[in-house]
Amino acid sequence: MKKLGKAVVLFPFVLWMVLLILVPLALIAYYAFTKSDGNILQFSFENFKSFIRPDLLLVLARSLKLSLIATAICLFAGYPVAMILAGNTFKKKALLLVLFIAPMWMNFLLRTYAWLTLLEGTGVINTILDALGLGTHTFLGNENAVVFGMVYNLLPYMIFPIYSSICKISPNILEAAEDLGSNAYTRFTRIILPLSIPGVLSGITMVFVPGVTTFVISQFLGSGNVILIGDIIEQQFTRASNWGFGAAISIVVMIVVFICMWIINRFTDEPEVTML
Amino acid sequence: MKKFFSKAYFYIVLLFLYLPILTLVIFSFNSAKSRGRWGGFSTVWYQRLFHNSSMMDALVTTVIVALLAAVISTVIGTISAIALHNSSEKFRKTMLNITYIPMMNSDIVTGVSLMMLFTFLRFRLGFTTLLISHITFCIPYVILSVLPKLYGINRSVYEAALDLGATPLTAYSKIIIPDIMPGIISGFLMSLTLSIDDFVISFFNTGAGVQNISILVYSSKTGVNPENYALSSLMFAAVIILLLVMNLRSNHDQRRNVK
């Protein structure tokens, strides 16, 4: 009876998983591993072979690098925000949390366009700098701009999970530590930080993965001068109609991302909440 | 002093997040069509917006899809997280690994693969497929938000409730659910946000007659039509008003509680 109950409860989940995750994944794999030869479809590794070349591997490496930098910045910039949110600096936490989400309810492309207006050579910020006698600078069209765009768009995804894991820490533990004479620094390194690791890991995943596969950010803030692997994938699916190649690249990227996440997750001994 | 620095840092980060939105609001009053030039103050884009039926339809679609997708995926995700929590470790880990595939995949692959599935099943692309695709990419985030909360709960209260004769369902809804509520809410908000913000997956999984704001914005040819700025500014104003109302209400409640 209990087993049946569990089966009923899990049914929508399993149905969703099989139909909407595994089957589409199989379809992608099907495209990646076949090659049409005239009208006959054959099993083939050709799509994968054509990915193994220096320039594309370089693009992949660049995507990983930029996303990693953005993830690190998000972590170091976002952790204090999560701590401030979770601490007693402010009273209305729920409200402030929504304040952090609300910018993302405005359209992503419009926000990116707004950054163009701010950062362009003739943009708002340069106009101000120029008026202050600081000269104009080129902000866009390079790797820094792409990292900047990633940080802007993904920072909230780092803050939430860390915030929620810090909130979970029982105030009793911190009080006990304080009573036992530990200072704020020790309390942070010995209690808060280790206990927030699960949140940090979720945050890293939620920033790193979209960062690796983005193509809109590189197109706009990178002015098309910084090509990421997402651009190549997008090109194959929408412009080139070369779905097989696009699918093969995505599978490679997926595996690489899985490996990265696996490595990151090795750094913790909290298997319960790690992602993999 | 420390509090001052905390606050200052906090507001700087908020400013960083809101700077482009302020720009959007300012440029929604630009009489010139291009964002490359300031042509003077004007409300022409607001007037045009209200006569633009496709933009109004897109707004309605965006809101409905986001709310429905968030509600449905929160329900499915929460139930699944609870069920997974009660499963054996091995089963749970396998299931979780599969669950995270959509998170690991680039949007375009998720989008195209779902489109392949729908056309393979001879579904007509439209509102339903759009909704299903949004639910699909939201569920993992709900599970990710709820599951950690489940590890943190104290099971003894739940067991005590069972001992005192509560059915498992009552025990869950009275004890477990309130405990994991923060996780559920954050999963819901996350789903809502992802759904509103998505373009790529929506683009591939919607059909003639159903468009959300993102699709409308991306398909605009001359860069961006300023009516979009006007629409976003209005949405932003709505969110701010909602927040203020929430704020006032909670102030009110607090005062009442003190009495």
Added chain:
Amino acid sequence: MKKLAILLSIVLVALSLSACGGNSDRITLNVYNWGEYIDESVLDDFEAKYPNIKINYETYADNETMYTKLKGGGSSYDVLIPSDYMIARLIDEDLLQKLNFDNIPNYSYIDDKYKGWSYDPENEYSVPYMWGTLGILYDKTKVSEKDFTWNTLFDPKYERSVLMKNDMRDTLGLTLKSLGYSMNSTSEKELKEAKEKLIAQKPNVAGRVNDEGMDKMIAGEAPMAVMYSGDAAYCISENPDLDFAIPSDGTNYFVDAMVIPKNAEHKEEAELFINFMCETETALKNALEIGYSTPHTGAYEELPEKTKKSFQYPDDAILESAEVYSYLKDKTDLYDKIWTDFIASI
């Protein structure tokens, strides 16, 4: 929390009601066009004239995304407005149906110059909507070039000055032309040469943009950009410092035409719509609004003299030397490969 749930459900119900509130006995005609490529009041005029038809108007950013959407199946559009080479591809892949010209009497207004092009040699599938050329939009205050050729874009003196297009056919086409080859070359050797030339152009490139290039040019972000004539007309109207040049070594000349896909659900109404778009008044409204050049003889007559003399309607000599993109068929893969090679090396 409960209150929130109730509020939420009320909002949902209200919104779904407003979404489904449409009148069901009206036919819905799905029109899929380029973004910002119509005077939208024309749609209201059509609905006023034919009250039993409701137009559902949607837009795309380029030919290829439209193709991906169409090819994916699953949704049916009644009228599309793709460019020449894309129409050839759609015909080749059997995705379009022949038009019944008895329902489109206004077709007679279309100038014969725009009929019988290679993409639809027998004029069976398409009705031209707009045409234009590819050229260089430049800032008169920053560039003083007497004779613009495609090689101007590659001139070392224009360091970080050029906005290229993030578009395969246009970018490869103009580079092939600058090398003295055909814009439709399918020779692997010539394409590779073009690729090398593009890679070497890197120091000149300020960005590779799509439509965001228009705002950048209006803002004065770059001295030069590759652009279509119609978009250039819009930019010049916003910033008088700009001017447009058609390179003297020959350019691309394109037509976007109205077609009906095979799986359209309302073919007759679609033809009615196409016919309406070819009425002089409608065609004129569109031409005035979007800045591209009209193939409609009646509308052309009504245009201001200034427009007729501008680059939007260049001399026949220029047009005769211009090339139309042809559908590449099995050579498409070669182009895709060269293009992927190129962007991967940026």
